[in-house]
Amino acid sequence: MEDQYIYETNADNTARFVIGTKGKNPLIVMSINPSVGSPTRTSPTLGTVRHIAADYGYDSWIILCLYPQRATHLNELDQNADPQLVEENEKVIKEILSQFPDHKIWAAWGTHYYARFFFPQCLKKIVEIANEYHESWMHYGPLDEDDTPRYCLYLENGEGWYPFDVEAFLKKTLY
Numbered sequence: 001m002e003d004q005y006i007y008e009t010n011a012d013n014t015a016r017f018v019i020g021t022k023g024k025n026p027l028i029v030m031s032i033n034p035s036v037g038s039p040t041r042t043s044p045t046l047g048t049v050r051h052i053a054a055d056y057g058y059d060s061w062i063i064l065c066l067y068p069q070r071a072t073h074l075n076e077l078d079q080n081a082d083p084q085l086v087e088e089n090e091k092v093i094k095e096i097l098s099q100f101p102d103h104k105i106w107a108a109w110g111t112h113y114y115a116r117f118f119f120p121q122c123l124k125k126i127v128e129i130a131n132e133y134h135e136s137w138m139h140y141g142p143l144d145e146d147d148t149p150r151y152c153l154y155l156e157n158g159e160g161w162y163p164f165d166v167e168a169f170l171k172k173t174l175y
Helices: 044-055 083-099 110-115 119-132 166-173
Strands: 005-009 016-021 026-031 060-065 104-107 136-140 161-163
Touching (some): 016 083, 044 060, 083 119
Antiparallel strands (some): 005 016, 016 060
């Protein structure tokens, strides 16, 4: 059976708010920002998430991002957050998380988190949204430097899941 996709972008496709597949038990990923991945164009990140979801018994996967602007390289990202993109991103995240209350979220943004001053502010709002649905957080494999959860592309098979204290991380990194 072919996957049914969840996919939402802005009108000119310069931002992606969500990509994933439909199911009852999705692996929900909070990444940093989207690149080229789409239902018709796979990317290494999508391949990794799809593989890990299947290995751990999830029937689907959903990737959300701290900031929705598409950029293959971080230096291509806005220097300042676009308020309209942030608002739409938060709306979509709330819509997705409301469908899966008490689900775990995979924190997978990596050290790129420190590349833009507004990422901690975006995460702060996302954590507030997640807390409305009693979402808990996890990370895969060891944490990177500064206790940052590893980016979802740079993983080894079998590293395993660990609880992630997103509130403590946020408190430490909020500027």
